Amino acid sequence: MTDTPKKRILIIDDAPENIRIVTEILKDKYALTAATSGEKALKLAQSGTPPELILLDIMMPGIDGYEVCRRLKDDGNTKDIPVIFLTAKTAIEDEIRGFELGAVDYITKPISPPKVKARVRTHLNLEAARQKLEKQNLELIEAARLREDVDNIMQHDLKGPLNSIIALPNVLLQDQSLNLEQKESLKAIEQSGYRMLNMINLSLDLFKMEKGIYTFQPIPVNLIKVIIKIISDIKGIAKAKDVTLQILLDGHPPSEKNQFNVLAEELLCYSMFSNLIKNAVEASPEHEMVSVTFSRNNDGCISVHNTGVVPKSIRESFFDKYVTSGKRGGTGLGTYSARLMAENQKGTISLATSEADGTCISVHLPLAGEDVRASDEPGDRLVSRQMEELESRIAALPPLRVLIADDDEYSLKILTKYLDYPNLTVESAENGKAAAEKVSKGHIRMVFMDMEMPIMDGYQAMQEIRKWEQQSGLQTVHSRAPQQQIDERPIPIVVLSAHNEAKIRQHCLESGFSHYLVKPARKTELLETLLRFFEGENFVETEKNNEPSNKRNGTNQQYLVEIDADFKDIIPSFLNNKKEDIMTMQDALDRLSFEEIRKIGHKLKGTSSIYGFDYMSTLCFALEEAAKNQETDTIRKNINLLADYLANVIIKYVSKE
Known part of the structure; x- marks a missing residue:
């Protein structure tokens, strides 16, 4: 059995001592090569066995690190090699410049060995995943006869890990102690996750378009905003060729407040125009201009112009599958997919090219009505405002116990964090059987499945419930029934699925599920779903006089303290420690260890009273007395009451100055 080859890493630094230090850190796990100049580094990177990751210093004589990085990213053979800057330059503008040139990370000296190891390992894994995903996407486009099996792989096996990649950064960003570098790194991971997710979705969508089964779901899309984002994303490619990018609306540069709204799908528009504009830049001669022009007539026309010329041999078949000419690494799928996306959005696409006028690709899409506009509010501010509104409405909900059933532990952690509110108690189950059993105990008010x-x-768990x-x-219902008490109402069961096909969604809703969410579900979607079923309810009162006022039949009630x-x-x-104490007392009761129960009851009686849990203190006093008298049935009853109380208590924090 042969050992797995070590990953190849190129270390670039003009100081041999720095190379020695990094070599000592990484030599056990990686195959290392070093270069003390930018010129030598570029030759090594362009050799027959290029590195799989580069650690690059910035301040070097001759060609500095920034120029080395730029040349690497401009070269089709080396552009995908991850570059991590390893430098003494600590200014934020230096770091931003590094990322703009295409680096995946930025580590400042003096270096931390654990940090270097972790960053190297992470980016090698991400690059391996990217290469694997790219290869799979190309195979998926060609292997239509295997599409049913591949669809399951794409939807579940690949989307599953992406749930965590996309959602965890959002959860971690809530930590107020993060510095700017950490926040930017988390945002970069989140954006990469969404790019991967969009690649997966788009590959499946293109197959459906080819087969004529794609379901178009138009919304107002402000194309000016989309095009500005695309130009920002590809500016490095344009800069390498000294190509100027220009946007014109009715003959004039648009402002940030201008709108050009079409009825379309934003992801399809981004993918289509990103492809067309990038191709225009690549086809344009150096030092020229690529323009994107917006105009209105009976529809919306978006034209992408460059001064290059399409070869005569492919002009008639320019938008056909596999048609390409002279483009290194071209697949001939870019313009073909652009035609599919334009036509499936009820639009058209056309080509005009000549030696005199250059090349212009025009896309016509239906305009949205003047009274239907895409939001022009900045994204971060809009999302923040929407989240504040949602959270204020969530705070007004009655105390609810929610169950999340998922076999992925990270998905459970993320969704639990999303629902971390004082009036929401979240339980989890790792499979459908455990979920059904938890629901049958009568505590749960809502299930995400x-x-x-x-x-x-x-599906089986829903049937059991x-x-x-x-x-x-x-009686099973799939919507709110205001006439019923909240704890007597059938439980809303919400699907969490990687599949977004209409027939699957319809089947689930007709079979007994209450609502359908597509993974990765955003936090806003979960909160909106809760509000859909429970907004306006109110059934909890405050604990007073040593006994919860809403205690009914003694069990499974919600207690607000x-x-x-x-x-x-x-x-x-x-509270978590008290739950462990309950388990200890239950075990002690099985062993008839009454003294152990008495001691725990005595301890809990005092601490619970100090914090304000008066009813808990009363139960613990009863436990202490029953243990003294060795009253087994009374002990068991009070342990059960205490367990029920801790399982259903809701905390409201108030200022008591």
Whole structure:
């Protein structure tokens, strides 16, 4: 059995001592090559065995690190090699310049060995994943006869890990202690995840377009905003050729407030125009201009012009599949996919090219009505405002116990974090069988259910829950029923699925699910779904006089307790510890260890009273007394009451100055 070849890393630094230090850190796991000048580094990178990652110093004589990086990214053979700057330059503008040139990371000296190892490992893994995904996408486009099997792989096996890649950065960004570098790195990971997700979705969508089964879902899209984003993304390519990029609306450069709204799909527009503008830059002679012109007539016309000329041999078949000419590495799928996307958005695409006028590709799309506009509010501000509104409405909901069923532990953690609000208690299940069992205990008010899980899948679990509801005398419904008490209402069960096909969605809703969300579900989608079913409800009162006022039949009720805000950082761990104490007491009861129960009850009685959990203190006092008298049934009853209380308590933090 042969060992797996070591990944090749090129270290570039004009100081031999710096190369020695980095070599000592990485030599055990990687095959290392070093260069002390930019010129030598470029030759090594362009050799027959190029490196798989480059660690690059900036300040070097001759060709500095920035120029080395630019040349690497301009070369089709080396542009995909991840470059990490390893430098003493700590200014934020230096770091930004590095990222703009195409670097994947930026590490400042003096270096931390663990940080260098972690960053190198992460970016090698990301590059391996990118290469694997790119290869799979090309194979998927060609292998139509295997599409049904591949669809499952793409939708579940690849999208599953992307859920965490996309969602975890958003969760981590909530940490106020992060510095700017950490925030930018997290945003870069999130954006890369979305790019991968869009690649997956687009490859499937193109297949559906070819087969005439794509479902077009138009919304107002401001194409000026889309084109500005595309130009920002490809400016490095244009700069390398000294090509100027220009946008014109009715003959004049547009302002940020201008709108050019068409009825389309934003992802398709981004992919289509990104392809067309990038191709225009690549086809343009150096030092020339590529222009994107917007005009209105009966529809919206967007024209992409460059001064290059399309060869006569491919003009008639320019938008056909596999047609290409003279483009290194070209597949002939770019303009073909652009035609598919234009036509599936109820539009047209055409080519005009000549020696005198250059090349112009025109896309015509339906205009949105004047009263239908895409939002022109800056994205971050709009998202922040929408989230504030959602969170204020969530805060007004009654206390709810929500179950998340998913076999992916990271998905569980992320979704649990998304629903981290004082009035929401979140439980989790790793398979459908565990989910159905938890629901049957009567605590759960809502379920978010993954479809593909071991032991019992989401569809089977939903059937088990609906069967339990029927046996409990609850008639299954799929929408809110205001006339019912909230704890007597059939449970909303929401699908969490990587599949976005209309027939699958329809089948789920007709079979007994209440709502359908496509993975990766955004936080806003989860909150909006909760509001859809529970907004306007109110059934919790405050604990007073040592007993919850909303206690009914003694079990499975929600208890709201007002706690001094000064204890906010302490209470969650305090309650978790109490749950462990309950397990210890249950074990002690099985062993008839009454003294152990008495000691725990005595301890809990005092601490729970200090924090304001008066009813818990009363139960613990009863436990202490029952243990003294060795009253087994009374002990068991009070342990169960205490477990129920801790499972359903809701904390409201108040200022008690």
